[in-house]
Amino acid sequence: xxxILSSILILAGVFFYLAGSIGxxxxxxxxSRLHALTKADNLGLGLLVxxxxxxxQDLLIMLKLLLIWLAVLAASATSAHLIARQARRQEKVP
Amino acid sequence: xxxxxxxxxxGLMLSLFLGLLxxxxxxxVGDRMLATQLIGTAGVGILLLLSMLLNQPALLDxxxxxxxLAAVAAAAFTGQQKTHHD
Numbered sequence: 001x002x003x004i005l006s007s008i009l010i011l012a013g014v015f016f017y018l019a020g021s022i023g024x025x026x027x028x029x030x031x032s033r034l035h036a037l038t039k040a041d042n043l044g045l046g047l048l049v050x051x052x053x054x055x056x057q058d059l060l061i062m063l064k065l066l067l068i069w070l071a072v073l074a075a076s077a078t079s080a081h082l083i084a085r086q087a088r089r090q091e092k093v094p
Numbered sequence: 095x096x097x098x099x100x101x102x103x104x105g106l107m108l109s110l111f112l113g114l115l116x117x118x119x120x121x122x123v124g125d126r127m128l129a130t131q132l133i134g135t136a137g138v139g140i141l142l143l144l145s146m147l148l149n150q151p152a153l154l155d156x157x158x159x160x161x162x163l164a165a166v167a168a169a170a171f172t173g174q175q176k177t178h179h180d
Contacts, residue, residue: 007098010143014105017136021112024132030124033116037128040109041135048102048139052146055095064154065142071161072135079131079168086172087124 002054009051016044030087034080041076045069099147103140110136127171134164 020040027033049069053062113136116129138157145153 003095007095010098010102013139014102014109017106017109017139018112021109021116021132021136024116024129025112025119030122030128033125033128037132040132045135045139048142052142055146061151061154064158068138068142068154068158068161071158072138072164075161075165075168076131076135078165079127082168082172083124083127083131086175087122090175 002057006051006054009047009054013044013046013048013051016040016047020044031084034084038076038080042073045072096147099143103143103147106136106139106143110140123171123175127168130167131164134160134167138164 017040020036023036023039024033027036046069049065053065056062056065110133113129113132116132117126120126120129138161141153141157141160145151145157
């Protein structure tokens with residue numbers, strides 16, 4: 001039962017990763033690419049971490065996985081903000 | 095379970111490859127930086143899967159370090175652009 005649930009979560013995470021990278025490749029400009037990328041970062045890694053934590057069944061490993069996810073969340077939010085502000089500043093506003 | 099982990103790692107490798115394609119195509123530096131961000135996150139995912147697959151808990155620490163360094167890369171990029179611009 002736990003194995004099935006964890007498999008579903010991991011596969012959903014990989015799906016979000018692939019959707020995010022296809023969006024990064026196909027969307028027209030930087031701001032919409034930013035939107036696609038944050039889906040991959042937050043949701044894809046989140047679902048992957050949830051699946052792996054269910055699979056491991058060890059409290060220390062679960063806490064470490066959670067810590068990794070939180071670090072990636074903070075990093076991706078900060079860097080998305082920085083990159084968007086940089087692009088906005090370089091854009092010639094009439 | 096092992097097959098599933100290997101398949102998922104393969105899917106993440108595909109995602110990483112698409113990110114590299116964006117680095118190659120990307121019109122601006124911002125696009126390339128976004129692709130670098132995706133590569134970092136996909137690398138973290140692959141490391142997590144490998145740590146479960148090979149039963150090596152030390153790879154979790156490597157993934158944590160990679161996650162922290164990805165933020166430093168984006169911050170350094172923005173700071174460098176700013177000083178270059180002025």
